[in-house]
Amino acid sequence: MNRFNQNNTAVFDVDAQYTFTQECPDELPVEGGTEIVKALNEQAMFAAIRVGSKDAHSPRAVWVANEEKPMFSPVEGDDVDIAWNLHAVPGTKGFELIEGLPKPVEYDFFVWKGIELDLHPYGACYHDLADKMSTGVIEYLKHNNIENVIVGGLATDYCVKTTALQLNRAGFRVIVNLEACRGITQETVNSAIVEMKKAGVEIVTETKALKQYELKA
Template identity: 30%
Template sequence: MANPDFKSALIIVDVQEDFCPPNGTLAVPNARSIIPTINHLLALPFPLKVATKDWHPANHTSFSSTHPGTHPFTSTTTITTPIGSYETKLWPDHCIQGTPGAELLPSLSLSRIDRVVEKGQRQDIEMYSAFYDPHKCVDSGLKGILEREAVTDVFVVGLAFDYCVRATAVDAAAEGFRTWVVGEATRAVDAAGWDEVVGDLKEKGVQVVSVDGEEVARVTGGK
């Protein structure tokens, strides 16, 4: 009998060509090495499997090219919303709508994915989290999808650990889902900061767990 207190969802964050070596414009080191682990997770009986995509317009505010005189990775810009403003780092152009760089990796078990959520579509708003931007001006609809499916536990994987995976996991926990990041199924832009991110996630109610741990085992009925 199904456990009414445990219904899991797998969220695969931004495993797109532009985030992967050797040709991605914003390639995360060793990003492709997580694919076998993600495909293993996709083969498990998660009731819901969602992939997310950065899906930017060509002149997105997070692109250094949109701001003359700036440099990717080191420059920032100020994003202003009705709620206030916040600083965001500038990046190379990446994941532009309809381009090959925005596509999910074909080596993923794409046929096992139930839904694809596209984020970062508004030109003037940066959106790391797959739920919404920092000021909640833009809602991707992911929260509603999870709630309609009565999900209790969210397992987050993908790219990158220190940016979009982190933000997605923090928002999932803040929305009341028990939230886990599967460590073997994510990679960071800055691997040196891994432990710091793990600590920050723990403070915000998110645990980084192993693919072989008891948390993932619950998906298959294990304890």
């Protein structure tokens, strides 16, 4: 087994916000979304650096669903694809990280994404869908000699998957901890797992499995 050291390992909390939980039923609720906090905090103990991200969207965004443009319908634009319910608006409960997680300023690095009206990225490493405009997190991790990234958050089949694949393409060893994630449907989660594994992302089903890597300082 290819083991690694805590000193060159980071954890990434992807969009662990109330907007993706049943606390915000009119946004994009994911079943069990609030249950990931314990696993996210536990996996952070295996790493030297903790980074995180949030969706941050305007009510005026071009992709906001309405009666004429229901959710999942196509939306024209270079950096949008489909309509979504309005979610993660700054100043609302949905925008906030789930209770029990650090505040954004307590992370080592933090990303806010989707602020522009015509941008709706899924991954936290780039602002655009073409993966050209970096959010800076890849550069930050490389500057700090990080080689391995353990990923969790919401939702497994969208933002977690895309972030994991972006990190993988950037040359990091990536491990997705499913105990620290929740997905929208089992079918799309299974598909995401297959896609991630095919790309070389490693998958563990529970946090205690991380001990097998002997992440020691």
